[in-house]
Amino acid sequence: xxxxxxxxxxxxxxxxxxxxxxxxxxxxxxxxxxxxxxxxxxxxxxxxxxxxxxxxxxxxxxxxxxxxxxxxxxxxxxxxxxxxxxxxxxxxxxxxxxxxxxxxxxxxxxxxxxxxxxxxxxxxxxxxxxxxxxxxxxxxxxxxxxxxxxxxxxxxxxxxxxxxxxxxxxxxxxxxxxxxxxxxxxxxxxxxxxxxxxxxxxxxxxxxxxxxxxxxxxxxxxxxxxxxxxxxxxxxxxxxxxxxxxxxxxxxxxxxxxxxxx
Numbered sequence: 001x002x003x004x005x006x007x008x009x010x011x012x013x014x015x016x017x018x019x020x021x022x023x024x025x026x027x028x029x030x031x032x033x034x035x036x037x038x039x040x041x042x043x044x045x046x047x048x049x050x051x052x053x054x055x056x057x058x059x060x061x062x063x064x065x066x067x068x069x070x071x072x073x074x075x076x077x078x079x080x081x082x083x084x085x086x087x088x089x090x091x092x093x094x095x096x097x098x099x100x101x102x103x104x105x106x107x108x109x110x111x112x113x114x115x116x117x118x119x120x121x122x123x124x125x126x127x128x129x130x131x132x133x134x135x136x137x138x139x140x141x142x143x144x145x146x147x148x149x150x151x152x153x154x155x156x157x158x159x160x161x162x163x164x165x166x167x168x169x170x171x172x173x174x175x176x177x178x179x180x181x182x183x184x185x186x187x188x189x190x191x192x193x194x195x196x197x198x199x200x201x202x203x204x205x206x207x208x209x210x211x212x213x214x215x216x217x218x219x220x221x222x223x224x225x226x227x228x229x230x231x232x233x234x235x236x237x238x239x240x241x242x243x244x245x246x247x248x249x250x251x252x253x254x255x256x257x258x259x260x261x262x
Contacts, residue, residue: 004063048079048121050150061085078198104136
């Protein structure tokens with residue numbers, strides 16, 4: 001049986017209205033918008049969907065790892081409801097505002113604790129800080145090869161075949177197992193949750209692992225010097241006149257010439 005571990009980050013919903021985002025300047029962290037629940041990072045959902053597509057074709061176990069100070073169980077239950085076999089919450093006050101290097105260390109230790117793995121899937125980057133470093137740390141700490149920005153992954157004869165996005169098209173790579181793979185949005189959105197599956201997932205136990213179980217020692221490699229809301233000032237705007245798309249296009253081009261842009 002194939003064992004797939006998917007690392008999934010729970011973040012402030014990036015689709016929340018811009019006006020709802022506030023910054024705690026003293027503690028250098030964003031304040032979650034009231035009334036807007038957190039979500040899985042969208043790229044991580046792409047990674048989970050890719051794991052589930054493999055599970056659709058062959059026998060395998062899909063395990064979710066998520067890390068944070070407190071993790072809403074309803075979000076983890078969503079991963080179980082769509083088809084993941086197990087979700088593990090790595091929780092504790094020590095895990096707040098970690099840099100990517102500390103995060104990679106904890107996840108690598110958790111993966112070692114799980115013990116059996118053939119594939120480790122992540123999103124290409126978190127949709128909050130967009131650092132794109134954790135996957136590289138995991139691969140380095142576990143001594144594994146890595147393949148980035150994948151849009152498709154399939155297993156053939158115990159080898160992974162990955163279709164990868166590059167600047168001038170697509171690239172197909174082959175790798176022995178185990179391997180770390182990061183996925184991009186081209187991998188496809190996470191499948192919908194069925195109500196019976198969600199009810200079943202709510203009854204499933206989600207293990208909680210602490211900092212001491214992870215052998216955690218915080219590494220402050222990255223220091224946030226300042227975090228603030230940008231001052232956008234008064235944004236001037238211009239509504240292009242016209243009764244048809246063609247007329248609007250003509251008027252827009254004319255205005256750009258007048259402003260010296262073209």
